[in-house]
Amino acid sequence: MIERESMAYDVVIVGAGPAGLAAGIRLKQLADAAGRELSVCILEKGSEVGAHILSGAVIDPRAMDELLPEWRELGSPLTVPVTENHHWVLTEKSKYGMPHLMMPPFMSNKGTYTASLGNVCRWLAGQAEALGVEIFPGFAAAEVLFHENGAVKGVATGDMGVARDGTHKPDYQPGMELHGKYTFFAEGARGHLTKELKRIFSLDTESEPQTYGIGLKELWDIDPAKHVPGRVIHTQGWPLTDAWGGGFLYHQENNQVALGFVVALDYRNPHLAPFEEFQRWKQHPEIRAILEGGRRVSYGARAINEGGWQSVPRLAFEGGALIGCSAGFVNVPRIKGSHTAMKSGMLAAEAAFEAIVADREGDALQAYEDNLRSSWIADELKMVRNVEPMVAKFGGMFGTILAGADMWMRYLKIGLPFTMKHRPDNEGMWRKDIARKIVYPKPDGVISFDRLSSVFLSNTNHEEDQPVHLTLKDPSIPITVNLKEYDAPEQRYCPAGVYEIVGHEEGNPRLQINAQNCVHCKTCDIKDPMQNINWVVPEGGGGPNYPNM
Numbered sequence: 367m368i369e370r371e372s373m374a375y376d377v378v379i380v381g382a383g384p385a386g387l388a389a390g391i392r393l394k395q396l397a398d399a400a401g402r403e404l405s406v407c408i409l410e411k412g413s414e415v416g417a418h419i420l421s422g423a424v425i426d427p428r429a430m431d432e433l434l435p436e437w438r439e440l441g442s443p444l445t446v447p448v449t450e451n452h453h454w455v456l457t458e459k460s461k462y463g464m465p466h467l468m469m470p471p472f473m474s475n476k477g478t479y480t481a482s483l484g485n486v487c488r489w490l491a492g493q494a495e496a497l498g499v500e501i502f503p504g505f506a507a508a509e510v511l512f513h514e515n516g517a518v519k520g521v522a523t524g525d526m527g528v529a530r531d532g533t534h535k536p537d538y539q540p541g542m543e544l545h546g547k548y549t550f551f552a553e554g555a556r557g558h559l560t561k562e563l564k565r566i567f568s569l570d571t572e573s574e575p576q577t578y579g580i581g582l583k584e585l586w587d588i589d590p591a592k593h594v595p596g597r598v599i600h601t602q603g604w605p606l607t608d609a610w611g612g613g614f615l616y617h618q619e620n621n622q623v624a625l626g627f628v629v630a631l632d633y634r635n636p637h638l639a640p641f642e643e644f645q646r647w648k649q650h651p652e653i654r655a656i657l658e659g660g661r662r663v664s665y666g667a668r669a670i671n672e673g674g675w676q677s678v679p680r681l682a683f684e685g686g687a688l689i690g691c692s693a694g695f696v697n698v699p700r701i702k703g704s705h706t707a708m709k710s711g712m713l714a715a716e717a718a719f720e721a722i723v724a725d726r727e728g729d730a731l732q733a734y735e736d737n738l739r740s741s742w743i744a745d746e747l748k749m750v751r752n753v754e755p756m757v758a759k760f761g762g763m764f765g766t767i768l769a770g771a772d773m774w775m776r777y778l779k780i781g782l783p784f785t786m787k788h789r790p791d792n793e794g795m796w797r798k799d800i801a802r803k804i805v806y807p808k809p810d811g812v813i814s815f816d817r818l819s820s821v822f823l824s825n826t827n828h829e830e831d832q833p834v835h836l837t838l839k840d841p842s843i844p845i846t847v848n849l850k851e852y853d854a855p856e857q858r859y860c861p862a863g864v865y866e867i868v869g870h871e872e873g874n875p876r877l878q879i880n881a882q883n884c885v886h887c888k889t890c891d892i893k894d895p896m897q898n899i900n901w902v903v904p905e906g907g908g909g910p911n912y913p914n915m
Contacts, residue, residue, distance in 0.1 A: 369540075370522060370540045370541055370542060370543050371540075371542050371543070372542065372543035372544070372545055373407075373502065373542065373543070373544050373545070374405075374470075374544075374545045374546075375405040375406060375407045375500075375520075375544060375545070375546045375547075376393075376404050376405045376406060376546065376547050376548075376549065376593050376718075376722055377389075377390075377393055377404070377405075377406045377407075377546050377547065377548050377549070377715075377718055377722075378407055378409070378520050378521060378544045378545070378546035378548075378549045378550070378667065379406065379407065379408040379409070379550045379552055380409050380414075380507040380549065380550065380551050380552060380553055380557075380559065381409070381410065381411075381523055381551070381552035381553045381554060381557070381690070381692070382408045382409075382410035382415045382416075382487060382491060382501055382503070382552075383419060383487060383523040383552055383554055383690060383691070383707065383710060384483070384486070384487060384490070384690060384692065384704045384707045384708045385552040385674050385689040385690025385691070385692075385707040385710055385711035386408050386428065386550065386689070386711060386713070387408065387415075387487060387490040387491055387493075387494050387708075387711070387813075388433055388490070388495075388707070388708035388709075388711035388712050388715075389550055389552065389689060389711030389712065389714055389715040390406050390408050390494045390499040390501075390711075390715075391433060391434070391490065391494050391497060391499070392711065392712040392715035392716065392719075393406050393435060393499075393561055393718065393719055394406060394494070394497035394498055395497065395740035396494055396715065396716065396719040397719065398497070400723070402723070404719070404722070405500075406498075406499045406500065407499070407501070407502060407544060407596075408494070408499060408500070408501045408502070409502050409505050409506070409507050409521065409544065410501060410502065410503040410504070410505070411504075411505070411506035411507070411903055411906055411907075411908075411909070412504070412907070412909065412910075412911070413503060413504050413679055413907040413911055414488075414503045414504075414785075415487055415488050415491040415501060415503055416484035416487045416488045416491075416912065416914075417484070417503070417909070417910065417912055418554075418886055418909055418910060418912070419483050419484040419487050419912065419915065420483070420484070420581070420583055420666045420667070420668040420910075420912060420915045421483035421581075421668075421703075421704065421915075422480075422483075422581075422583070422614055422624060422626065422701065423480065423481060423482070423483040423486075423616075423624070423702075423704065424448060424455065424475055424478050424479070424480050424598055424616060424701065424702060425444060425478060425479050425480070425481060425486065425702070425704050425705065426477070426478050426700075426702050427444060427477070427478070427479060427705070428705050428707040428709075428711065428742075429704075429705040429706070429707075429709040430442075430444070430705070430708065431516065432709070432712065433708060433712060434493060437849035440493070440515055441489070442486070442489055443481050443482065443485040443486050443488075443489050444446070444479040444481050444486065445479070445481070445619060446476075446479055446480050446481060446595050446596050446617075446618055446619050447478070447479055448475040448476075448478045448479065448480055448596050448598050449594070449595070449596030449597065450594065450596060450597040450598060451466055451474070451475050451598050452597070452598065452599045453466065453469075453599075453600050453601075453602075454599060454600070454601045454602075454603075455601070455602055456601050456602070456603040456604040456605075456647075456650055456651065457603065457604050457654070458604050458605070458650075459651060460651075460652075461589070461601075461650075461652050461832065464836045465501065467848075468770065469770065469773075470773050470774050470777040471777070472700075472746075472749065472777065473609065473699060473700060473773070475598055478702075480598060480616040480617070480624070481482065481616050481619075481622075482618070482759075482914040482915060483704055483915070484745055484912050484913075484914055484915050485914050486704070487837075490639055503907075504906045504907035505523045505542075505906045506523060506524050506903035506904070506905070506906040506907075507521040507522070507523060507524075507553075507559060507903070508521075508522060508523060508524035508525075508541060508902070508903050509521060509522040509524075509541075509559075510549075510559050510562060510563065510566075510633045511543060511545070511809055512685075512751065513685070513728060513791040515684075515685035515728075516684060517685035517728040517729075518549050518563075518683070518684060518685030518727075518728075519545055519546075519549075519685065520543060520544045520545040520546045520549055521543075521544055521549060521559070522541045522543045522544070523541040523542050523544070523906060524903055524904075524905060524906060525538065525539065525540050525541045526538065526539040526541075526905055526906065527539055528832060528833060528905070529831050529832070529833075530831050530832060530833055530834070532833060535831070546685075546719075547718075547722055547726075547727035548685060548686065548687065548718045548721070548722075548727065548728075548731065548786050549685060549686045549687075550687050550688075550689050550711070550714055550718075551563065551686060551687070551688050551689065551692045552689045552690045552691075552692055552707075552711065553691075553692050554690065554691045554692065554887060555578060555668070555669045555670055555671045555691045555692075555694070556576075556578065556669050556888040556891055556892055556901075557691075557692045558891075558900075558901055558902050558903060559692075560688060560692040561891075563653065563683065564679060565685065565686075567680070567683040569679040569680040569681075569683065569688070570679040570680070570812060572680070573676060573677055573678060573679045574673060574676040574677045574787055574788045575614040575677065575678075575788050575789065575790045576671060576673040576677045576679075576694050576788075577630070577631070577632060577671075577672045577673045577677065577758075577764065577788050577790075577791055578630075578631045578669045578670060578671060578672055578673075578791055578888075578889075578892050579611060579628045579629060579630045579631055579669070579670045579672050580628065580629050580631055580640045580667060580668075580669055580670070580859070580861065580889045581624070581626055581627070581628045581667065581668055581669070581670050582626055582627050582628075582640060582644045582665075582666075582667045582861055583624060583626035583665070583667070583668075583915060584624075584625055584626065584662055584664060584665050584823075584915070585622055585623070585624055585625075585662070585663050585665075585822075585915065586622065586625065586657055586660045586661065586662050586663065587620075587621055587622055587661045587663055588621060588622070588623055588656060588657065588659070588660035589621075589658075589659045589660060590621045592655075592656055592659075592660075593617055593621045593622075593623070594617050595617055595618070595619060595790055596617060597614050597616075597617040598611075598614075598615075598617075599614065599615040599616070600612060600613070600614050600701070601613040601614070601615075601647075601653075602646075602651075602762055602766065603652075603762065603763075604650065605643055605646045605647055606629070606643060606762065608633055608634070608635040608638050608802065608804070609630055609632075609633035609638055609640075609643075610628065610629050610630050610757050610758065610762045610765070611628045611629040611643075612627070612628060613625070613626065613627045613628075613644075613647050613653070614626055614627075614628075614701065615653065615656065616775065622663075623657075623660075624645070624915075625648070625653070625657075627640070627643060627644035627647050628670065629643060629644075630672060630754075630757075630758065630791075631669070631791040631859075631889065631892055631893050632758055632789070632791045632794070633723055634794050634795055634796045634801070635796060635801045635802060636796060636797075636798055636801055636852040636853055636855040636858075637798070637801055637802065637803050637806070637853065637855075637858065638804060638858065638859075639804070639805045639806065639858035639859070640858075640859060640861060640889075641667075641820075641858075641861045642804075642806040642858075645805065645806075645809060645814035645815065646806065646812050646814070649807075649813055649814060649816060652717050654813055657813055658710050658813070658896065660765070662815070662823065663823070663899065664824070664913060664914070664915060665815075665820040665821070665823040665824050666824045666885055666888075666910055666912055666915050667862065667885050667887040667889075668860035668885075668887050668888075669694060669887050669888040669889055669892060670691075670703075671691050671694035671695070671696045671703070672696065672698050672754050673694055673754070673788055674694075674696075674747055674750065674751045674753070674754055674755075675744070675747035675748050675751040675785075676696060676698075676751055676785050676786075676787070676788070677694055677788060678693055678694055678695070678747070679693060679694075680735070681693055681734060681735050681738060682717075682730045682731040682732055682734050682735040683730050684728060684729060684730050685727075685728045685729070685730075687714045687717075687718075687734055689707070689710045689711045689729050690707035690708075690710055690711060690713045691703060691707055693710065695707055695710055695743055695747065697746055697747060697750055698750065698752045698753055698754045699750050699773065700750070702803035706743045706746065706747070709741065709742070709743055710738060710743060713734055713737050713741060714731065714734045714738075716733075716737070717731040717732075717733040717734035717736075717737065718731060718734070719883050720733060721733075748776075748806045749773065749776045749777065750773060750776075751784065751785055752769065752772045752784075752785065752786045753769040753772065753773065753784075754788075755786035755787065755788055756768045756769040756772065756786065757769055758788075759786070774827075774904070775815050780793070780902065784798060791892055791893055792892065792893055792894060792895050792896075793895075795852055795895050797851050797852065798851065798852050798853035817861065817862060817863040817909050818862075818863055818883075820861075820862075821862045821863065821883050821885065824862075824885050824910040824911075824912065825910060825911035825912070826862070826882075826883060826884070826885055826909060826910045826911070827882070827885070827908065827909075827911070828881060828882050828904050828905070828909065829904075829905050829908060829910035830882060831882070832878055832904060832905050832908075834881045834906075835881055835884070835902050835903060835904035836879050836881050836884065836890065836899060836900075836901060837876075837899070837900045837901075837902060838866065838898055838899060838900075839897075839898050839899075839900060840896075841877075843876065843896050843898045844856070844865075844867075844876075844877035844898070845867075845875055846875065847895070847896055847898075848877075848895065848896070848898075849867060849875060850893075851895075852895060854867045854877070855893070855895070856890055856893075856894060856899070858878075859889050859890070859893045860887075860889060860890055861882060861885065861887060861889065862883040862884060862885045862887070863880060864879060864880050864881065864883050865877060865878070865879060865880075865888070865890070866878045866880065881904070884904075884909065885909065886901075886909045886910065890900055
């Protein structure tokens with residue numbers, strides 16, 4: 367055994383997304399203001415900061431105003447203010463506009479910006495490094511380390527140069543241990559270390575199960591005559607009948623639009639394919655008219671937290687804390703989470719700095735927990751806490767009406783005296799023989815496309831000779847349960863064509879895992895009916911390489 371080297375920091379942060387970067391910046395700001403030395407490092411599994419970041423995105427700058435008030439003068443990518451808001455209810459051939467006057471004022475996009483969240487993170491990383499934060503892209507945190515008393519000690523990066531059969535290749539390098547007085551986990555939705563920490567510290571015993579949607583996104587260069595910078599369009603309705611969700615189309619800079627489709631992962635029909643629903647949505651006459659004459663330039667997918675306030679787990683534990691989408695601060699009806707993620711990182715940073723100044727380490731940052739639960743994050747999420755479960759329970763149209771009434775009542779401080787509950791997304795799937803079959807149209811190669819050509823545009827790559835990072839707890843379940851009962855839904859819910867049933871013709875079906883295609887969306891880890899698939903990090907730097915998603 368080769369002994370792993372270790373490095374010690376005051377704070378170790380896992381994930382260079384909005385939450386992790388905001389935490390690093392705030393820690394250094396506090397240290398500089400106090401005239402203290404403080405060592406902070408951020409690990410990022412992507413090949414560069416932003417490589418694995420995917421979001422719509424319409425960004426509320428509230429947290430940015432608090433963190434870097436001068437961001438407008440510092441060359442921030444937030445340069446396209448939202449100028450128009452449209453909400454369309456789609457039927458197969460037409461649309462109906464929903465007046466924004468029907469929505470509470472906090473649903474307005476006034477003062478927001480549309481931009482690439484990946485590029486915002488790249489810019490934030492520059493601000494963090496200028497303050498002295500050490501950022502290590504291409505190094506995936508693979509393991510949580512613990513002190514003898516059970517407190518989190520830090521994390522270890524994954525070994526490099528391990529062959530698929532587990533043997534060491536000539537370029538083998540053991541992972542490195544990074545020890546911190548406190549470790550922040552900012553892995554994004556359904557982080558694999560966060561999942562373990564929830565189990566070990568029983569963090570979610572008093573919260574509702576987290577629920578998720580799968581968000582699929584494309585970037586298109588469109589005809590300049592059709593481009594209106596700052597125009598924001600959201601849709602609901604067609605083509606979804608067996609699930610709830612909706613589409614978005616944002617006019618960003620340089621004659622480019624970001625468009626995508628979100629499908630809630632609590633759907634029951636095993637024949638549903640979120641990717642195919644997205645491709646079908648683009649063929650709606652109103653959407654197609656915008657895209658015709660344009661060119662698709664990028665594709666990606668990522669799971670989104672949708673559980674809301676009632677699904678936020680306990681955040682602070684001995685030696686560590688959950689921040690950002692690791693905890694789940696997405697405001698579902700506003701379709702925004704970067705501002706709440708950043709604020710959570712800032713609050714955790716403030717609590718950790720206070721503890722370190724007081725010569726504490728390895729304890730639970732209760733101040734972070736308390737301050738967050740009395741912050742504007744809590745105010746914002748409590749206001750909308752019944753929206754997702756109402757739509758999930760009562761359907762897209764009637765549920766939307768009820769959710770709107772609930773939001774208005776809370777805004778007017780009337781409030782309903784209850785908080786609705788959730789069920790895990792993997793439960794309740796119908797058997798294949800009682801579910802409606804769905805026949806999807808073939809892609810035309812102009813507006814709609816197949817999955818493999820889409821994955822190509824995500825620049826996804828993994829070292830081929832490495833252990834498969836999509837692990838099965840029981841290798842027999844994909845055939846004896848999933849195929850038999852549900853017609854192998856992993857073939858359809860994966861947006862990258864990772865899972866295939868092969869060997870049908872020979873009478874010996876088996877699951878083939880094309881891990882090379884994986885875009886790290888985490889849908890399989892969430893939606894598998896038996897929770898048999900466990901997503902773990904591949905070798906550092908593997909996965910998608912999104913240029914400006």
